Amino acid sequence: GAGVSQSPSNKVTEKGKDVELRCDPISGHTALYWYRQRLGQGLEFLIYFQGNSAPDKSGLPSDRFSAERTGESVSTLTIQRTQQEDSAVYLCASRPGGGDNQPQHFGDGTRLSIL
Amino acid sequence: AQSVTQLDSHVSVSEGTPVLLRCNYSSSYSPSLFWYVQHPNKGLQLLLKYTSAATLVKGINGFEAEFKKSETSFHLTKPSAHMSDAAEYFCVVSDLTGGANNLFFGTGTRLTVIP
Numbered sequence: 001g002a003g004v005s006q007s008p009s010n011k012v013t014e015k016g017k018d019v020e021l022r023c024d025p026i027s028g029h030t031a032l033y034w035y036r037q038r039l040g041q042g043l044e045f046l047i048y049f050q051g052n053s054a055p056d057k058s059g060l061p062s063d064r065f066s067a068e069r070t071g072e073s074v075s076t077l078t079i080q081r082t083q084q085e086d087s088a089v090y091l092c093a094s095r096p097g098g099g100d101n102q103p104q105h106f107g108d109g110t111r112l113s114i115l
Numbered sequence: 116a117q118s119v120t121q122l123d124s125h126v127s128v129s130e131g132t133p134v135l136l137r138c139n140y141s142s143s144y145s146p147s148l149f150w151y152v153q154h155p156n157k158g159l160q161l162l163l164k165y166t167s168a169a170t171l172v173k174g175i176n177g178f179e180a181e182f183k184k185s186e187t188s189f190h191l192t193k194p195s196a197h198m199s200d201a202a203e204y205f206c207v208v209s210d211l212t213g214g215a216n217n218l219f220f221g222t223g224t225r226l227t228v229i230p
Contacts, residue, residue, distance in 0.1 A: 004158070033218070041222075041223075042205065042220055042221065042222040042223045043159075043205070043220045045218075045220075091158055091159070093158075093159070101147040101164070101166035101167075101209070103149055103161045103164050104149075104159070104161075104207075104218070105161075106151075106158030106159040106160070107158050108156070108157055108158045109156075109157075109158055111156075
């Protein structure tokens with residue numbers, strides 16, 4: 001069946017430009033997460049959406065980062081005025097609900113390179 | 116407070132020998148626990164999960180993990196390593212006391228398999 005889909009798979013852009021990353025979760029999954037993974041590092045939580053509740057934005061590193069989600073479907077992560085330290089893989093995951101026993105399903109990520 | 120500690124950042128084993136990847140957690144609630152594997156340029160794939168049923172959990176690719184409440188551990192094992200097991204492994208704890216984002220990731224263990 002269809003898994004979590006992220007696009008683009010790779011993005012190279014110049015410092016100072018804005019970028020938009022897209023995540024299509026598994027249909028019916030109400031929970032959606034964004035993570036950042038720097039080279040050779042673990043996952044850094046960015047933002048969490050659960051149904052129609054207010055998102056948990058506590059992991060966003062600066063006001064240059066924002067994310068939206070349309071209902072319980074697609075989400076976009078936007079980075080404004082990109083900096084070189086934004087270079088990383090951005091991973092999206094979805095989950096059937098907010099319960100603690102449900103595993104996440106991950107996309108393959110968007111590899112962002114800032115020149 | 117919830118946390119996950121993966122005790123080894125790197126583990127190296129010879130092909131055909133046992134694998135042990137260590138994970139300790141802290142949680143004020145009865146948690147769910149997960150192990151994920153990440154191959155290069157890929158997202159995270161679920162290996163197995165513990166959700167308060169049997170304490171010995173079997174996963175994909177011959178991996179298993181044992182939940183030991185007295186030791187607050189959830190170590191991942193495999194009797195015989197295969198070259199294709201070389202990857203990054205993440206231990207994750209999930210519990211309902213963590214607020215909106217109730218998932219906590221370890222920093223990962225890189226497994227190298229020597230031919």
